[in-house]
Amino acid sequence: MELVFEKHSAASGAANVPDPGPEAEALVPPELRRAAPPALPELSELDVVRHYLALSRRQVGVDSVFYPLGSCTMKYNPKLCEEAARLPGFARLHPHAPDELCQGMLALLWNLEQRLCEICGMDAFTLAPMAGAQGEWTGLLLVRAYHRARNDARTEVLVPDSAHGTNPASAAMAGFEVRAVASNDDGEVDLAALRNAVGPKTAALMLTNPNTLGLFETRIREIAAVLHQAGALLYYDGANLNAICGVARPGDMGFDIVHVNVHKTFATPHGGGGPGAGPVGVKARIAPFLPAPRIVREGERFARAEASPQSIGRVGAFGGNAGILIRAYAYLAMLGREGVTRVAQHAVLAARYLAARLASDFPSAYDRPCMHEFVATPSAAILGKGVKTLDIAKRLIDCGFHPPTVYFPMIVHEALMVEPTETETKERLDAFVAAMHVIAAEAMATPEKLKTAPQNAPVGRVDEVKAARELVLTYDMAR
Amino acid sequence: MPFVSLTDADVEAMLGELGLGSLDALFAHVPEDLRRHAFALPPGRTQLEVERELEALAARNDRAAGAACFLGAGAYDHHVPAALREILRRGELYTAYTPYQPEIAQGMLQALFEYQTMLARLTGLDVANASLYDGATACLEALGLAVRHTNRTRVVVDANLNPRWRDVIKTGAAGMGLTVVEVPGGGLAQGRDAAAPAAAVDASTAALLVPNPDFFGRYADLKALAQAAHAHGALLIGAAAPISMAIFEPPGAMGCDVACGEGQELGLGLSFGGPYLGFLAARKELVRRMPGRLVGMTVDSRGQRAFTLTLQTREQHIRREKATSNICSNQSLCAFAAGLYLAIMGREGLRRCAAACLAGVAALRAKLAAIPGVTLFPGTHWREFVFRTPLRAERVCELLAAKGILAGVPLAARFGAGIWEAGDVLVAVTEKRTAEEIDAYAAALREAVAAAR
Numbered sequence A: 001m002e003l004v005f006e007k008h009s010a011a012s013g014a015a016n017v018p019d020p021g022p023e024a025e026a027l028v029p030p031e032l033r034r035a036a037p038p039a040l041p042e043l044s045e046l047d048v049v050r051h052y053l054a055l056s057r058r059q060v061g062v063d064s065v066f067y068p069l070g071s072c073t074m075k076y077n078p079k080l081c082e083e084a085a086r087l088p089g090f091a092r093l094h095p096h097a098p099d100e101l102c103q104g105m106l107a108l109l110w111n112l113e114q115r116l117c118e119i120c121g122m123d124a125f126t127l128a129p130m131a132g133a134q135g136e137w138t139g140l141l142l143v144r145a146y147h148r149a150r151n152d153a154r155t156e157v158l159v160p161d162s163a164h165g166t167n168p169a170s171a172a173m174a175g176f177e178v179r180a181v182a183s184n185d186d187g188e189v190d191l192a193a194l195r196n197a198v199g200p201k202t203a204a205l206m207l208t209n210p211n212t213l214g215l216f217e218t219r220i221r222e223i224a225a226v227l228h229q230a231g232a233l234l235y236y237d238g239a240n241l242n243a244i245c246g247v248a249r250p251g252d253m254g255f256d257i258v259h260v261n262v263h264k265t266f267a268t269p270h271g272g273g274g275p276g277a278g279p280v281g282v283k284a285r286i287a288p289f290l291p292a293p294r295i296v297r298e299g300e301r302f303a304r305a306e307a308s309p310q311s312i313g314r315v316g317a318f319g320g321n322a323g324i325l326i327r328a329y330a331y332l333a334m335l336g337r338e339g340v341t342r343v344a345q346h347a348v349l350a351a352r353y354l355a356a357r358l359a360s361d362f363p364s365a366y367d368r369p370c371m372h373e374f375v376a377t378p379s380a381a382i383l384g385k386g387v388k389t390l391d392i393a394k395r396l397i398d399c400g401f402h403p404p405t406v407y408f409p410m411i412v413h414e415a416l417m418v419e420p421t422e423t424e425t426k427e428r429l430d431a432f433v434a435a436m437h438v439i440a441a442e443a444m445a446t447p448e449k450l451k452t453a454p455q456n457a458p459v460g461r462v463d464e465v466k467a468a469r470e471l472v473l474t475y476d477m478a479r
Numbered sequence B: 001m002p003f004v005s006l007t008d009a010d011v012e013a014m015l016g017e018l019g020l021g022s023l024d025a026l027f028a029h030v031p032e033d034l035r036r037h038a039f040a041l042p043p044g045r046t047q048l049e050v051e052r053e054l055e056a057l058a059a060r061n062d063r064a065a066g067a068a069c070f071l072g073a074g075a076y077d078h079h080v081p082a083a084l085r086e087i088l089r090r091g092e093l094y095t096a097y098t099p100y101q102p103e104i105a106q107g108m109l110q111a112l113f114e115y116q117t118m119l120a121r122l123t124g125l126d127v128a129n130a131s132l133y134d135g136a137t138a139c140l141e142a143l144g145l146a147v148r149h150t151n152r153t154r155v156v157v158d159a160n161l162n163p164r165w166r167d168v169i170k171t172g173a174a175g176m177g178l179t180v181v182e183v184p185g186g187g188l189a190q191g192r193d194a195a196a197p198a199a200a201v202d203a204s205t206a207a208l209l210v211p212n213p214d215f216f217g218r219y220a221d222l223k224a225l226a227q228a229a230h231a232h233g234a235l236l237i238g239a240a241a242p243i244s245m246a247i248f249e250p251p252g253a254m255g256c257d258v259a260c261g262e263g264q265e266l267g268l269g270l271s272f273g274g275p276y277l278g279f280l281a282a283r284k285e286l287v288r289r290m291p292g293r294l295v296g297m298t299v300d301s302r303g304q305r306a307f308t309l310t311l312q313t314r315e316q317h318i319r320r321e322k323a324t325s326n327i328c329s330n331q332s333l334c335a336f337a338a339g340l341y342l343a344i345m346g347r348e349g350l351r352r353c354a355a356a357c358l359a360g361v362a363a364l365r366a367k368l369a370a371i372p373g374v375t376l377f378p379g380t381h382w383r384e385f386v387f388r389t390p391l392r393a394e395r396v397c398e399l400l401a402a403k404g405i406l407a408g409v410p411l412a413a414r415f416g417a418g419i420w421e422a423g424d425v426l427v428a429v430t431e432k433r434t435a436e437e438i439d440a441y442a443a444a445l446r447e448a449v450a451a452a453r
């Protein structure tokens, strides 16, 4: 398909803005004036619309297909939430508008904080972080500030070897040394290894529960005790909250700090990679360190307050991705108390069902009941044919499915991580099972079919090695 | 039950297949005392009820959302073209995840590649990444890039950078091992000053970060600063405003090695502070140390042009604690929207938009200059400027708000102590502000100041 730079028509962008005349530009001193105008596209509005519509046809989302992408919670994004965020009273509201004039917005955000506190079992929340990873970074700065305030300079953060890459990356960005903790044969944190790793230097352990293998850490209370007895904190990566929301709470398990990915559990769209939001919740003793702005309620009035002097400071220019938080609020309002629990129940049921029905060709890496997702591997017979997980993923594209997450977590060989979510029908789950078994049969009989897949996508298999070797990051680098 | 698709019969059949008697049995291995049966949440409501509630909440902000908005300080009331809003509602695009499977994500990948190209052209640099969270975190990440590139840890920051962005840099500095030195970039009355920033750069400096325009809307020539930075082997980072680059010399042409900042003005709307768009562009040589995702052009198995995420070995999912950044979910849809905005506006649309801001600022300044008691400050102002009256700035803003005008940001009240005084208001004028609104602004301010005299 053509690039936007390869099309030309009678440009209509000028019609969007009144011409202020040449006098305006004469106000720019010659040494500050741009020598030649930037080479932007010159297109009519119709041609722009056609170009982007053509692009959208070369893309799939949850609105198009079943998208069982493990760890990503690709559930349906309700349309009322989209409408809500676009209401002029929200969409046209400037973040520096005086508090008196944004009471509706502040009330919504305050209430969202309360609901997140209740769902997670935390005492206070900040909505400022703009994604899960930024929530982690914020949380780890809180860990640092908490220990500092107690004159306790702790330098190490522990992460399980199965952890998501953002965990160690966020810890490093917050200035900690990262130490990996092994998992045991059951796929849980190895308590003996943990006890060995924990010491006076340990600032925190970062943990997902259920963990990234989709397994509930059944000894979570003991884990918490190990950390707390050593004076360290327990951090909850909320990427997998969908498995337990409305059933169990990280706060009750002993977690001190949590982030939630509203673009996972709370149904806000992923936007093709973002924006999301990563609110962070804490227990009361950590609340004084939360970043600004804090949303406070004084009677019937809401206001943005500066943070306490002990605060870690600001983590973004404003108070977070408000437009995304509105969607999360609307979603929670529709779900309500029973709906939240039903989400977790159905998400776990769907995953457990898929795991069981796929097991003959794609056994789970751990023979234990999974939560909202599971990690499988192709059977030895399939791998024996030289077929890789990647080939299976690409063949699934031909069958009309978005593939599961592949090669994560890193501790499982040829991993296929499947997360169906609660929003799919049984027919769709069954169709996925059928397709997987057909692919397994193809792997035995005609493995070439997998290795040359996809055949039915907008493009064939993409050469990622060439992309990295011969870097072309702009149209101008191609010429 | 909203947003679940399994019928009761399905649930029963599936539980049966698993040999389980109830949904609760799915959680049997979660310790009993952790399972909680009562959540203090409101009961679920119908879409109609929730729609009404949200409409009512939104309506409580209508006075602000519908006012003539002269607020800036990091977010600007630019026009959002209808075609942009329409395209952004394509479900294929906005309900997709990060394009890890390029064969079915060519739409988003190509659009991001086009965005990267447009940003590179606009900033006068070679490459741009596919987004960071916002302007503030883009500055922090740009400093991190400089530290990795130079193996030095001292960074010099012009204190006329947006104070909120300076706050974020301070929040992140210690963890990233940065030593931040803030230097004055020129007071309101003197105008911008390059001497102090230039003098602060030494052989241990990784980067000099300078805003252009600065927080007070003033444009400056950065070429001398580029020389000063480069003479010591440091990078010059320009925190810049994309629309202004249609008519002002862009960071790349002024000698900046990196340009970063806020892309909200490129069609994203206000939305109470987010989601916005951190952009980051750089010289080619820096690309392997850049944070964030990059889209590259390549071919598919049939030799056709195709796009994919590339240089992923810089990123957290591969490099973990050694990654160039922890960012994972970014602001892709905002970058998509910014590219779309630039495609809709085109060369001439963007030029007009930039020029209209200049013209609006000039018109409002001319009117305010004629009001006794109002002080203006010198400089080449593009979209923003500061004025001072004998009244407290919050009071000025209150009086004008009562007339449907959001007059600007009262600097001292909002940002605490700085180079400003209690009477200073930071005003922004975009292409959306009409001659009538500018007249009404001047008239209301004249009245407010006169009443106080």
Ligand SMILES: Cc1ncc(COP(=O)(O)O)c(C=O)c1O
Pocket: A071, A072, A131, A132, A133, A134, A164, A166, A167, A208, A212, A237, A239, A240, A261, A276, A278, B327, B328, B329, B330
């Ligand atoms: C387990 C886990 N942790 C953290 C993250 C990071 O979240 P985000 O992409 O919102 O930054 C993810 C997202 O992919 C994840 O799956």
